[in-house]
Amino acid sequence: MGYAQLVMGPAGSGKSTYCSSLYDHCQTIGRTMHIVNLDPAAENFNYPVAMDIRELVSLDDVMEELGLGPNGGLIYCMEHLEENLDEWLTEELDNYLDDDYLVFDCPGQIELFSHVPVLKSFVAHLQRKNFNVCAVYLLDSQFITDVTKFISGCMASLSAMVQLELPHVNILSKMDLVRNKRDVDEYLNPDPQFLLSELNKRMAPQFQKLNKSLAELVNDYSMVSFIPLDLGKESSIQYVLSQIDCCIQYGEDAEVKVKDFDPEDD
Numbered sequence: 001m002g003y004a005q006l007v008m009g010p011a012g013s014g015k016s017t018y019c020s021s022l023y024d025h026c027q028t029i030g031r032t033m034h035i036v037n038l039d040p041a042a043e044n045f046n047y048p049v050a051m052d053i054r055e056l057v058s059l060d061d062v063m064e065e066l067g068l069g070p071n072g073g074l075i076y077c078m079e080h081l082e083e084n085l086d087e088w089l090t091e092e093l094d095n096y097l098d099d100d101y102l103v104f105d106c107p108g109q110i111e112l113f114s115h116v117p118v119l120k121s122f123v124a125h126l127q128r129k130n131f132n133v134c135a136v137y138l139l140d141s142q143f144i145t146d147v148t149k150f151i152s153g154c155m156a157s158l159s160a161m162v163q164l165e166l167p168h169v170n171i172l173s174k175m176d177l178v179r180n181k182r183d184v185d186e187y188l189n190p191d192p193q194f195l196l197s198e199l200n201k202r203m204a205p206q207f208q209k210l211n212k213s214l215a216e217l218v219n220d221y222s223m224v225s226f227i228p229l230d231l232g233k234e235s236s237i238q239y240v241l242s243q244i245d246c247c248i249q250y251g252e253d254a255e256v257k258v259k260d261f262d263p264e265d266d
């Protein structure tokens with residue numbers, strides 16, 4: 001059984017930085033983790049790139065040859081990935097062991113996890129290869145300064161959740177930039193009444209009914225809650241990782257082995 005995180009979130013939400021911090025953390029604690037670049041437009045990396053979509057397809061070539069812009073070009077690249085999953089991903093995965101842990105650093109174009117099916121096929125492929133996959137969705141903590149931004153961030157996360165049907169962990173990134181940590185608490189497990197009153201304060205009266213539906217939607221999927229992540233604190237990274245590990249049952253096999261030898265069981 002292999003393990004994988006699919007790291008998603010809007011452009012600039014801190015996905016690649018999270019991946020490199022996670023990598024460093026695992027180096028420190030002596031744990032093996034491989035980071036995969038799925039962004040055909042990425043250029044600089046702060047982590048060793050274990051697999052790289054750019055070896056399959058280059059955004060520059062696609063834009064030049066097909067006359068596409070950067071976003072259309074990216075969608076084309078991802079569709080190309082989808083068509084080549086059997087060759088490319090299967091071949092690349094052959095380099096890893098059965099119980100390896102992979103982290104996929106995705107591009108930030110939001111359409112990738114809202115309405116383009118490539119990630120769904122990608123996940124299905126990983127699952128066929130016996131990977132336990134967790135969706136990790138990053139939202140910039142600066143979004144909570146504006147409740148309308150926060151709600152739209154929640155909706156985007158929700159659409160990834162509904163589309164991918166994976167264990168799902170939401171992270172509020174860049175906590176080092178939050179000055180008043182108390183402001184954050186209300187957004188980590190948002191109360192629908194609180195969201196509703198904040199939205200109503202911000203928006204014109206004709207939106208009240210819509211606001212109510214949005215707040216209810218967030219509440220109905222009570223899974224829209226966030227774990228704060230402060231990359232400056234090793235303990236924060238460790239906590240986030242432990243929550244994700246729990247979702248994909250990483251480490252449980254080891255526990256079972258320990259239990260097998262528990263003298264009290266005799």
Ligand SMILES: Nc1nc2c(ncn2[C@@H]2O[C@H](COP(=O)(O)OP(=O)(O)OP(=O)(O)O)[C@@H](O)[C@H]2O)c(=O)[nH]1
Pocket residue numbers: 009010011012013014015016017018039106107108109173174175176177230231
């Ligand atoms: N202060 C602070 N800045 C951060 C943190 N994480 C990321 N950043 C900054 O936010 C910007 C975007 O970070 P990236 O990690 O490239 O974000 P991304 O989600 O990978 O972006 P795309 O791949 O373009 O979608 C960079 O300038 C980072 O230095 C953080 O925890 N704290």
Ligand SMILES: [Mg+2]
Pocket residue numbers: 015016017039042105106107
């Ligand atoms: Mg990135």
